[in-house]
Amino acid sequence: MKEKKKIKWWWNIPIILMIVILVSLGIRSIVTADNRYGWGTFSKQVAYKVNYYWINKNGKEKRYRPGKELSGKVRKKLIKGGSTRYSDGALKSWINNYARYMYQNNNSQGDIQSFRAELFYKINSKSIKNWDREKDGLVVIEYPEN
Amino acid sequence: MNTRKIKRTEFILIKHWNKFWFEERSRQSLCLLRIFFGIIFFCKLTGFHNLQRIGDMRFRFPKHHFSSYKNFYFEGFSNPLPGLEWLPVPEFYQYRFIEELLLVASVFFILGIFTRYIGVFISVVYSYLFLLSQFTYHHHTFLFIIVLLILGFSRCNDHYSIDSLIYKRENKKGKILPIRLLQVFISIVYTFSFIQKLNYSWLSGDIILLFLSEHTIRGDFSEFINSTLNMPYLEYFWRSLGPFTLFAEGLLAFGLWFPRLRRFTILMGIMLHLGIDLTIGVATFSFQMMALYIVFIYPESKQSTVFYDSKNLLHKLVVLPGKFLDWFQRIKWVDYSTDSTVTENRCLKFSAMGGQPRGGMNFIYGIMSLLPITFILSFIPGLYLFIKNIFFRLKKPV
Numbered sequence: 001m002k003e004k005k006k007i008k009w010w011w012n013i014p015i016i017l018m019i020v021i022l023v024s025l026g027i028r029s030i031v032t033a034d035n036r037y038g039w040g041t042f043s044k045q046v047a048y049k050v051n052y053y054w055i056n057k058n059g060k061e062k063r064y065r066p067g068k069e070l071s072g073k074v075r076k077k078l079i080k081g082g083s084t085r086y087s088d089g090a091l092k093s094w095i096n097n098y099a100r101y102m103y104q105n106n107n108s109q110g111d112i113q114s115f116r117a118e119l120f121y122k123i124n125s126k127s128i129k130n131w132d133r134e135k136d137g138l139v140v141i142e143y144p145e146n
Numbered sequence: 147m148n149t150r151k152i153k154r155t156e157f158i159l160i161k162h163w164n165k166f167w168f169e170e171r172s173r174q175s176l177c178l179l180r181i182f183f184g185i186i187f188f189c190k191l192t193g194f195h196n197l198q199r200i201g202d203m204r205f206r207f208p209k210h211h212f213s214s215y216k217n218f219y220f221e222g223f224s225n226p227l228p229g230l231e232w233l234p235v236p237e238f239y240q241y242r243f244i245e246e247l248l249l250v251a252s253v254f255f256i257l258g259i260f261t262r263y264i265g266v267f268i269s270v271v272y273s274y275l276f277l278l279s280q281f282t283y284h285h286h287t288f289l290f291i292i293v294l295l296i297l298g299f300s301r302c303n304d305h306y307s308i309d310s311l312i313y314k315r316e317n318k319k320g321k322i323l324p325i326r327l328l329q330v331f332i333s334i335v336y337t338f339s340f341i342q343k344l345n346y347s348w349l350s351g352d353i354i355l356l357f358l359s360e361h362t363i364r365g366d367f368s369e370f371i372n373s374t375l376n377m378p379y380l381e382y383f384w385r386s387l388g389p390f391t392l393f394a395e396g397l398l399a400f401g402l403w404f405p406r407l408r409r410f411t412i413l414m415g416i417m418l419h420l421g422i423d424l425t426i427g428v429a430t431f432s433f434q435m436m437a438l439y440i441v442f443i444y445p446e447s448k449q450s451t452v453f454y455d456s457k458n459l460l461h462k463l464v465v466l467p468g469k470f471l472d473w474f475q476r477i478k479w480v481d482y483s484t485d486s487t488v489t490e491n492r493c494l495k496f497s498a499m500g501g502q503p504r505g506g507m508n509f510i511y512g513i514m515s516l517l518p519i520t521f522i523l524s525f526i527p528g529l530y531l532f533i534k535n536i537f538f539r540l541k542k543p544v
Contacts, residue, residue, distance in 0.1 A: 007164050007168050011167075011168065011321075011323070012167075014323075014327070015167060015323070015326075015327065018327055018330070018331070019330065019334075022292075022331065022334045023334065026334065026337070026338035026341075029338065029342070030338075030341065030342060035342065036280070036283050037283070037288065038338055038342070039285065039334075039335045039336075039338040039339045039342070040338060040339060040341075040342030040343070041285050041339075041428075042343075042353075042357075042362075042426070043339075043342035043343045043345065043348070044345070044347070045353065045356055045357065045360065045362060047360075068222060069222035069223045070219070070222060070223055071216060071217055071218065071219045071221065071222055072212065072216070072217030072218065072219045073217070073219070073281060074219045074222075074223060074224070074225070074281050075219075077281075078223075083360060083362070085362070093280075094225060094280070097223075097225050097280070098223055098225070101223045101225075102223075124347045124352070124353060124356060125356075126356070126359060126360060127360060
């Protein structure tokens with residue numbers, strides 16, 4: 001008769017690894033309000049508008065409309081606004097990374113102080129047509145942070 | 147508690163833990179999952195999904211992620227995952243070639259040809275495409291990665307595969323670990339999905355109306371919902387889908403583990419996911435989740451038996467569609483004509499898990515509850531009593 005294999009301790013590694021990774025991703029998703037990787041899609045519907053600005057060394061801001069660096073569905077997500085199923089945390093993460101990318105790839109002459117995104121969003125609300133910068137308030141995402 | 151008692155408790159806990167994860171069982175349900183998941187993966191790659199617009203469902207071989215070079219975002223800002231910026235990004239035509247390779251591999255995977263190599267290839271290559279950018283993230287792609295990784299590195303070709311026909315292995319039992327990993331994974335998915343939806347909008351159902359007004363719910367079915375919104379009380383019905391979703395997800399997080407709740411929980415899951423797929427664009431996510439319920443069915447197939455006589459026309463009429471619909475291989479079909487020991491009372495009989503063979507309504511109800519299409523009917527309130535009543539009347543001497 002075939003002898004039963006003895007259970008080795010390292011067989012537990014994939015079990016622990018999977019549970020720890022998936023539970024950590026879930027908790028991260030709740031803490032950061034970023035529904036990606038945490039199975040929380042559609043828990044909130046976030047409507048948003050976003051504008052971008054270059055800030056020069058002298059502190060002057062200049063509106064920027066994204067160009068060829070954004071294409072396909074990335075362009076659709078980041079260029080103007082809309083709504084997302086992945087909640088506000090994911091949105092902020094995308095914009096933050098975009099601001100970093102823009103600054104790092106466009107500051108070869110060192111004349112730029114920062115790249116700023118002004119984000120206005122509402123949770124579980126209808127799509128945003130207009131918003132008042134002064135009245136409604138907004139989230140400023142800037143790279144590098146001042 | 148003294149040291150001896152502590153040691154004994156530790157021993158019992160370790161024994162249970164080892165039994166739970168490493169028990170030697172058949173892998174038939176895992177092999178079935180390979181086929182179903184493979185088919186869904188094929189549908190994903192060919193773009194044949196989304197019940198939202200049934201009329202527009204088409205196979206494309208393959209449906210490319212980037213329809214044109216204009217949409218290929220790896221040339222500009224692609225938002226790589228932190229720590230994975232070093233991953234080499236393929237060219238546009240290379241990306242398309244990889245997708246074509248995956249499509250061919252998915253066919254091999256379904257049929258079970260070189261399954262161990264193909265499984266690892268699919269899981270590694272698909273993970274690579276997934277990890278290239280944060281914008282490739284979707285729930286269904288992430289789900290594919292995890293399930294394909296588990297399937298790819300497990301022996302999911304022991305049954306129902308061309309490999310198993312060529313290389314006949316004597317011992318087809320193995321550790322239950324991959325099945326358990328998938329079971330735990332399903333519970334984690336539903337638990338976090340439930341927790342994150344625990345907010346006022348979902349509890350009150352406001353979110354359903356928001357989805358409708360914002361066209362998150364769209365497609366053929368949404369037109370019907372919109373047309374009924376002004377009817378009295380129907381708005382409340384559509385709102386109730388919010389709390390229903392919470393109830394179903396909460397139940398699915400634990401209910402699948404309990405045999406008494408399992409069938410009802412699976413029914414709730416099917417209703418939930420069909421509803422989602424009819425109204426919201428989630429690609430193949432709903433079908434992936436429904437296919438995953440296979441890991442909660444008894445791992446050994448053919449544990450229930452149907453006895454029939456192949457020379458009897460009525461028996462044939464019942465058995466042929468039954469065999470055709472027995473996708474999960476739950477039933478063992480035994481023909482009386484091949485068994486000379488049974489000479490009397492050759493009527494249709496059903497035996498569940500080696501129990502007493504029973505005919506009549508028990509036969510109908512038994513088969514109905516095992517076939518994936520008809521098991522839903524066995525939940526209709528009063529159906530059991532109705533069938534029982536009919537048989538009672540038929541049996542009654544005139």
